[in-house]
Amino acid sequence: MSLRCLDENTSVMMEEVLQGVTNLELLNGTTRLLLTKIPFFKEIILSSFSCVSCGWTNTEIQSAGKIQEQGVCYTLKVKTKEDLNREVVKADSATTRIPELDFEIPAFTQKGSLSTIEGLLDRAVAGLEQDQSVRRATAPEVAEKIDEFIQKLGKLKEVEDEFTLVIEDPSGNSFVENPVAPQKDEALTVTRFKRTVQQDIQLGIRADDDLDEEPAGDDLETMRNEVLTFDTNCPECNAPASTNMKLVQVPHFKEVIIMATNCDSCGHRTNEVKSGGATEALGTKITLHITDPSDMARDLLKSETCSVIIPELEFELGMAALGGKFTTLEGLLKDIKDLIVSKNPFVCGDSSTTGRMQKLREFGEKIDEVIEGKMDAHIVLDDPAGNSYLQNIYAPEPDPEMTVEKYTRSFQQNEELGLNDMKTENYEEK
Known part of the structure; x- marks a missing residue:
């Protein structure tokens, strides 16, 4: 500082x-x-x-935490003055852009800040005005252009026209408030992305002379037959721990990689599932009509690119939330309840309000009703990468209560998966 x-x-x-x-x-x-x-x-x-x-x-x-496994990009359509009051955490590694003005604040040019959208605009104006008195004396033409641009930034606070704010942070530690959480915010798009080698070098987690994209992998047959173990740190107490990794074949589906971490110091346990294959040519949308409590025992694979929708509850869980999971339908619903109700900071301390707490408790009660079979509901798994799965208990015959739809991904979905920039045509290994 x-x-x-x-x-x-x-x-x-x-x-x-x-x-x-x-x-x-x-x-x-x-x-x-x-x-x-x-x-x-x-x-x-x-x-x-x-x-x-x-x-x-x-x-x-x-x-106060570690650099995340993936970077994050927040794209907000600012339509009203109320949007200017959204809280924003901008890490020093974040890049801020306003495409309509062709304006960008590069990474590592400002210290991290906790502010609002309006505060970010005021900070940008203050930075541009800082040396204006010197410019007016030495370069009046440049100072005049900067004054014009400052006026354009100031007009954004009136929100006469809709504009876009993009905050892209390879460390994954920036944040833009969703005022209607846990519901989906139609004006805010959150995407996760894999960092490039250059971004890893900028964050200091890769050596400057290490330009290899990925280290060489172990033999695939060895991975299928053995449980691989590698050292890591506990995400809760940061004590040394071990992560076990195993390739598993899911019946009537494909191979997946299951990773489990147990901490002997604090007892924390976590597991994650990643697809063992490539991104599918088509996206997959699985819709199950829950008609009986026995449906809760269905095996379920939710990849990190899969979103979960419960139309009857007007609920949508975006991709990357909860990570990849290999569990049952009941286990997924309980994890959703824990995320929204039990582990939600809005229900305790200074952040809690009576109305919000009551709303979240009612949501948790509805989840319990779905699990107990007291509420008619549908659950939708929408995975543009096609790597999610829900057990068909009638296999190999069709399931009368479940539909599986294959669809062509949109340009935006390919962009979020990083496929638009991936070129494989006429590739020759050197």
Whole structure:
């Protein structure tokens, strides 16, 4: 953090930060650190500095977690002034764009911030105005053009015309608020993507001279017959742990990779499933009419690219949420309930409100009714990659309560899967 006032204390015990706000007494000012949690997001460290001598202030945020496995891109259609009040966590590795103005704030040119859409616009204007007095004296033509652009940015706050805000963060630690959560936000699109080698190098998780896209893999037959183990760290307590990985053939489907991590220190257990094959030529949409409690025992494979829809509850779970899972239909519904109700920061602490808590509890009760067979419902698994599966208990005969639809992916779906930039024609191995 760049400060105009000298800091005499340069080290802070993290134990004090975890207990609340820590004040660092400085020569001319005070730095406050707060570990807080953004609802439906994650924990962050909020830093605020103020100087009583010169009046200068500075705020900054840092992620309290690790770099995520995938990058994230938020695309928001700003249509009303209410959209300007959405909370935004912008990591320092994030790139901010407004395509309508051909405007971009590159990564690592600003410190991380916790703000709103309006705050991002004000910060951009302040950055452009910073050296305008010097430009007017040395380069008046450039200063005039920048003044015109500043006026265009200022007009965006009036929302006279719809505009698009794009925040792309390869670290996966940025966030844009969904004010109607847990319902789907029609104005906000969230996509996950695999980082490039160059992005890994920029984030410092790959050496500058390491230009290989992927390390060489083990023999496929060995992976089919053995459980592979590799060292990792627990996502909860960060203690050393081991992850087991195994290739498994799902009957009437395909091979999948199951990974399971157990932590001996804190007891945390997690598992994830990834497709063992290529992206299918067509997307798959599976619709099951739940007519009996026995349907809850159906095996289910949800890939990380699959979205889950329950029309009767007006509920949609986007791709990448909950990750890949190999479970039962009951297990998936319970995971959804835990995500929305039990593990939701909106139902506890300062973030909770009576109306929101009641709404979420009612949603959890409806999920229980579906599991117990007391509520007629459909569940839809929509996977544009075609790598999800729901057991047909009548196999090899058709299931009268389940339909499987193959469809051609849209351009946007191919873009989210990274297929539009993937060229395989006339490829020759060198």
